[in-house]
Amino acid sequence: MGALLAMLSFWSLFSLDVGSMPILVLGGLTAAVAFCFPRWVAGIPAVVWRWAGPVILLMIVGDFLLHIPEFIPPLVRMVVMLVIYRVLAPRNLREDKQVILLCLFCVVISGALTVSLLFALQILLFAPLAMALLFVICLVDRGKEAGPHVIDWTSFEWSQFIRRVWQVLDLRIIVLCSAMFVLVVAVSSLLFILTPRFDFNRALPFLELSTQARSGFSEEVALGDVSEIQEDNSVALRIDVPDMDVVSAVPYWRMLVLDKYAEGRFRISHSLRAKPFRTFAERRELRLSVMPFSQHQGDLWTFYMEGGISRYLPLPGDFVALRFQKLQEIEWVPDVRVLGLDSVGQNVFSYQVEDLQFNLRVPVGEGEREVLDSLPLEVEEDELLAYPLTTIELDMPAESKAALHEINRGLVGETPLSAVDYSRAVTNYLWQNFAYSLMPDGERRTGQDPVVSWLSSGSLGHCELFAGSFILLAREAGYAARMVVGYAGGSWNTLEDYFVVRNRDAHAWVEIYDAENQSWLRVDPTPGHGSSDPEMLVQGSMTFDSGWSAWVDSLRIQWYRRIVNFEQQDQVELAMTLKDVLLDYYAALKQRLSEWGLAIKSWVAAPLDLGRLQPLIVLLALGVAVVAIWRVRYTLLGFIHRLLRRPKALDPVRRQAGRYLSKLKIEGIQSPVVAELQALRFGPEQSARAVKSVFSRARKALRG
Structure with a gap:
């Protein structure tokens, strides 16, 4: 054990x-x-x-x-x-x-x-x-007087042990232990429900373990990092949404913006990591005052993000307020709409968002507008180049820049296009010349950028290659562009009605600066993920989870809802629900008792009728018959024994005496009644009436 x-x-x-x-x-x-x-x-x-x-x-x-x-x-x-x-x-x-x-x-x-x-x-x-x-x-x-209990394990044998356990197995012990276990579970559940919840507003730091984020959702993403996550079918996010219709279009769960690029790696630039773009605070609630008051609906979205994913939270668009369960150390980058925690947790992290919207465009921040509106600029290669100039930086060999310029000249010529038209042209070019695959091809040329090498010699690529190619082409043409990583898509669990996002939905896409609208426009250049027109919302067909795996996952969401996030408000709601149930039951019971009372009263007040007394007489007669049969049971058994002429060994008196002898022997009880029972078991035949007193004394000996 x-x-x-x-x-x-x-x-x-x-x-x-x-x-x-x-x-x-x-x-x-x-x-x-x-x-x-x-x-x-x-x-x-x-x-x-x-x-x-x-x-x-x-x-x-x-x-x-x-x-x-x-x-x-x-x-x-x-x-x-x-x-x-x-x-x-x-x-x-x-x-x-x-x-x-x-x-x-x-x-x-x-x-x-x-x-x-x-x-x-x-x-x-x-x-x-x-x-x-x-x-x-x-x-x-x-006890102390008996000395220590020593077991000789050197002679232990499984066969002997199992045989011995089977011999001493007692159904009463099993039933009693099962009842005790059920009682322990019931009392524990009751204590969990009744224990008062206090809002300490602060977690216990020593109970919070951190871990490493997935490589595709960290501050630096190499080519292939996001695609590796797509091999994992485990759940990354579970979202309680107000209604299934709010995710009718393909949802993009935006998590992280990567603005700096060098040698096949996208990362957050040094300037975007620090002030003034990034603010550090300890908050319970984060409000975003960009939605008109008339659009406030009070709809709540509850996110459950599994541990080990990333310290950055999925935020697909505008919202009224974002709330945590306790005071939380956060990093908020309002210009790029990125929200991060202080570390990557090992356990599930939950938060609520009020009136969440899916945005096709991200408004330009105050710190970005002045610089981006003055584009195009000649950007020098500098490791400490400040954001947002990092979104037009091309830190690569001259040969690679020339290859990008040649592709752009074939696409748009010398005529400047709007960000929307340019995005449409580049997306069509990529879709016509390349196909999606988790196993990219192409030859890495010495001295050339890896993304440009793929554009020159490849035909199959994953989402990072498509997004990286779009970004480099856009920057060479003078458009500010940045990579965004997160999840795209998901499915609906029909058993508990919530949205499921799996790691296989990991994706990388692009945001390009649209000067006409002063916003960052989402563009997905990966084939099979939408339209080549970036302004067209993609209406995807909802996939539904069902079967055994969906049932198991529904247990997890119930665990998060009912146990992990069980708070004082849930206690109050549970108490009110219990109160309503008890009041309804009391009203129904009161109504039923009143009906029974009226029925009895009308029955008593009615004239005496033999037909009405017939059921009562039958029940009384049955009761008397049962009592009489029980009192003369030994006599009846003896009569049947003589009638059937059965051997003496099957005499009911002898058999009952044998049962009492066996029980007394097992219990180790020494009593004078043992000799009397042996006389009944092996001596002359006795009538059932004559042995009643002996059996009564045997029962008393067993109880004593």
Whole structure:
């Protein structure tokens, strides 16, 4: 049982990214060996355990010293090492309880840090295992006077053990333990619901673990990073939307803007990372006052973003307000409409957006307008070039610039076009000459930019190549352009009515500056993702999730809704719902009792009629018959026995006496009634009436 608890606790810790995977694998294998082959573990020399304690202590101290100021990863590794030691080393009853506490710590700390749906399953498995182990500890605890209980594991055999368990298995114990488990779950659920929720407005910092963002959603994206995410079918976002119709068009879940390009890599420029473009604050709510008051509907969108995706949040367009569950350290870049957290969390992160809109255009920021309206400019190659000049920078060899100029001259000639017309021309060019594929082709030419090399020699490409080609062509022609990464599309879960975005929906597209409208226009040059006209909204057909995988995922959204985000408002709503149900039930019960009372009153007040008394007489007669049969049951059984001329061994009196003798023997009860029962079982035949007193004394002996 200790080894089973250890394996369960190690399984729960696998979801934590704390650099402890090798020791967790070692612990899981150790616990499995201890469970399957306890004779091997019992053969370990005692000297090993005398030295194991000091060695483990030195390892723990060194681990903590090497990882200051972080203490969660060393703490997890310390508990894992202690569990391994306790599972393998000989232990007494007190140390068995230590195993339970250590394993409980592993399960709880994993659930607190990841808030994963698996935590519900793991704690439900842990509870009966821990209860069973405590039950066994109580059974083998013979008190202080009896001495310690020692088990000889060297002679353990699974076949003998299973046979013995089957022999002593008692249905009553199983039923009682099941009832206790149900009671524990019910009481725990009730306490969870009734525990008051206080708004501390601040998380506990030591319970927040950070991890690395996916390479396609970090501050620097190389060619192919976003396409690698598309190989992953796991869920990235779950969104509770006001209505399914609001996502009828293909939704673009905009996350991150990358303005600087060099050698096949797009990244956030140094100037866009710092002030004045980026502001750092601690907020519970972020308001965006760009929508007229008449358009405020109060519709709420709830986003659940899985851990390990990115520290940047999906924001597809304008909104009235964005709210977090607690005070949150954020980085807000209003000019490019990018919102980031201070770190990438390991667990799911949820937030609400009021009156969200999907925008085809992003308004130009105050810090951008003055520079962008003076385009075209000659931009020098400078590593510290300030935004927004980075959106027209071409830091590449002259040969590559010449190749871009040649393509632009064939597309638009020398006549300047609007941003919309130019976008349409470049998109058509890319669609006519290239096809989409996660496995791009083309030859990388020495001394030439990788995107330009693909334009010159390739025919198949992924979304980063299409977006990168568009951006370089636009910049060479004098248009400011930048890359945007996020998700495009999604599906609808029909079981719980919410929108699902998977990692396979990861995408990269372009925003080009439209001077006529003073806004950034979204353009998707990747084939199969829309129209070549950037101003045309793409009406996509909604895909629906169903089947087993959709049902499993619906459990997760219920976990997030009902458990993770359970707050004081939910308590009030639940209490009001319960109140309404009880009031309705009370009203229905009151109405039913009133009807019964009127019926009884009318029945009593009606004239005496034998027909009305007939059902009552039948019920009374049945009751009397049952009582009479029960009182003379032994006499009836004896009569049937003589009538059928059955052997004496099947005499009901003898059989009943045998049953009482068996029960008294099992319980170890020594009583004078045993001799009387033996006389009835093996002596002369007795009538049922004559043995009633003996059977009564046998029942009293068993109860005593």
